[in-house]
Amino acid sequence: MLSSQDIEFFITVADSRSLAAAARKLNVTPPSVSQRLQNIERKLGVKLIDRNARLTSLTTEGEVLASKGQQLLKDLEHLTQDVSDKKLAISGELKLVSSLGFGEKHIGPLAAEFQSLYPSLRIELFLSDIPKWSAHNSPDIMFYIGHLQDSALKRIVLSKNRRLLLASPEYLKSAPPLDEPQDLELHRCIALRENDEDATMWRLTHIDTQRETSVRVVPVLSSNVSRVTKNWCIDGQGIIQRSEWDVKEELKTGKLVRVLPEYQLQEADIVALLSSDQFHRSQKVSAFLDYVKQKLPARL
Template sequence: MLTSKDIEFFITIAASKSLAAAARKMNVTPPGVSQRLQQIERKLGVTLVERNARSISLTAEGELFARKGQHILTELEDLHQDVSDAKQAIAGDLKIVSPLGLGIYHIGPLIAEFQRLYPAVNVELNLSDAPKWSAHHSPDIMLYIGHLQDSSLKRVVLAKNRRLLLAAPSYIASAPDLNHPGDLAHHRCIALRENDEDATMWRFTHRESAHVTSVRITPVLSSNVGQVTKDWSLAGQGIIQRSQWDVRTELEAGTLTEILPCYQLADADIVALLSSERLRRPGKVTVFLSFLQQQLPARLNAG
């Protein structure tokens, strides 16, 4: 017999370009996805997906299953909401995943304030320098910074965020001239390897001409932890990219200096990601998102 988890699993596949892409979304291996898909097809006695070398397509039966399955999940969610005595109450467990630095300095304190306002909500905050959405242990909300690759998750912008090119005054004083992004080839660059972004491809847009320049750097130092790369730069070891909110204190103190200010790096908005299958959010999620949208920008701007 099919379960709601089987339906959720297949809807994720239906929204993906390939089984490999579906596996990345669910943080499992491609063979695992293929095996479970075969099990569902055996249960139904039909072929749901046509597999090609680099892509997939749904059969007529697969299209029907995805469409009807989405309707069933919606009905189940409606049923849960209708029979719940606490339908409108802001109560229950709330699971949040956040990037490490953002979580320590901003999200953690805001969660404490939120829980004080809504004491019937129990909040669990998990921090990671590479937050991932797990289909098996999915959070209510995952916070994310930067460009999001292929994803079926719902995206809600919480705060705008600029990235800056920075170095310590001690490095600038002893380094070659830097007047154009192409000059980075002669400089010590430090890369932050986070999410699925190409950490060594730095893109610059001239603020007046809007001309875009892409530079492939060769980092002398790299890490998956933002604080480590910032500490290296503070020690005069080279040039970094960092979110403006994360270096506000250093900029004000003069321990880091923005370089190439006439160029703009790609923005890295702070967003909340939610499951695309949940068409009606619980009250606790809606209220928490609203709280973050109101409080987070002011907190980031205040340093």
Template sequence: MVSSQDIEFFITIAGSRSLAAAARKLNVTPPSVSQRLQHIERKLEVKLVDRSARFIALTPEGETLARRGQNLLQDLEHLTQEVADSKRTISGDIRLVASLGFGEKHIGPLAAEFQRQYPLTRIELNLSDNPKWAQHNSPDIMFYIGHLQDSSLKRIVLAKNRRLLLAAPDYLQSAPALTTPQDLEQHRCIALRENDEDATMWRLTHVNTGQVSSVRINAVLASNVSQVTKDWCIKGEGIIQRSEWDVKQELAEKTLIRVLPEYQLAEADIVALVGSERLHRSDKVSAFLEFVQHHLPARLAL
């Protein structure tokens, strides 16, 4: 039976122009390459290389060994990494910061799942309508949606995200016409105050022309809690601006309808913010980031 070392050796030969070239890659003498190749052929009882050719020419059996062997080595590498990861000791405190709605709906459940998988960790999750990175008592990871002014933090995009304008069918039945961004000035609008953003300045870009329109809405209702603003909108109180991840169910059930679909708001990617480069992060932080990157897309797709 051939070993993984034999397969790796033969793949080097298969990727070389000659046995001498393979010897140079392996930093050994050409006779030793020839001897080891013969040894592998004797193990398998087949000829792997046609030695009558000027350059290395694999026999059909050699082609099979090179092709399948490459896949086997890759599988072996993945298996080794998976086992090593499972044995990696992940322990210690992990401090997380996230926005209220997103943190409650997604980061909270993921944090609990991660802690069950790594019981030597302790996780503290702080939620806020205006998450901040405190310099003197900084979190390990801050989850953020939208544009962040502080460029000193390392930004890891977890998922793309659009913001949409939405209203309930009941509201639209009795509301004024809504065909341009300027029409919003005549409508009941609902503002979500979070992340120090100007909640009443809505900027929309026409998908086809690229024309940008800025509208200062008159917010008849405002809150710093996203669920409150969404509930108001569902009850027909006015128009909201919400992230697509937060209204998938309402759009599917048609309790909310997208308005001005030919216009787009500024994208608000879902990101993780950390204070150090990857090579300098602790195992616990790297493990949690990998966990979220793996599981978050499936949650957002629900």
């Protein structure tokens, strides 16, 4: 029978590129990792890791153990919290994932504020231009902006958000006319490559007629970092589409202006994604989620 320590050990191995990398994480020698892994495989009577390749990969049984084991550990943590006299104490580890720009500007500061309120809590924030939910090492909360493909996750809207087409006044002074979406093909366009979205297909809907138009732009500049693309736009390098929360200050100061304002882009609500429903969340997850819902609107 596997212990919780066995499961924690295997999840670390599953989340590592090699047994040597797992040994470094666990601060032990590679032979000891290999020996303990073999003991676990003997307990179960199945092979969990394919060691034929230079980099380890999980067998089908290994995939099941990593995925189910992660949930078992979370359930065990929740059970411990439920029967503990300190149920309301916010402690342990909280794992967060967020898109790069939004996480840097908003989730990072909110996480630091929250941790200062609960010193026994450890928060790990992972930022990525392509935030994904990992079955082997799933976060407690993932903050996401844009179209959501994985409908199995619980989705909580934190704030409504829309995307805008923008340019600098300096760029528009010498740019070709821009009256219809098709005119974008004659302009310098800047693409932000994030969330595995098609960054060069811009879809616009006329606000009054609801007529939809799709334009395939050929970006002269592209990046996976939103701050870089926004700075290019401010410097007069071309047209971008950005979330409204990220350009409020630039619109206010006139550094950027909206183009084709009679058209709207696809909405991109700011959401929190969780694997569990409200009745099965740990106290720390619920508390941080409530904190973000309370503080975030004032920051946007």
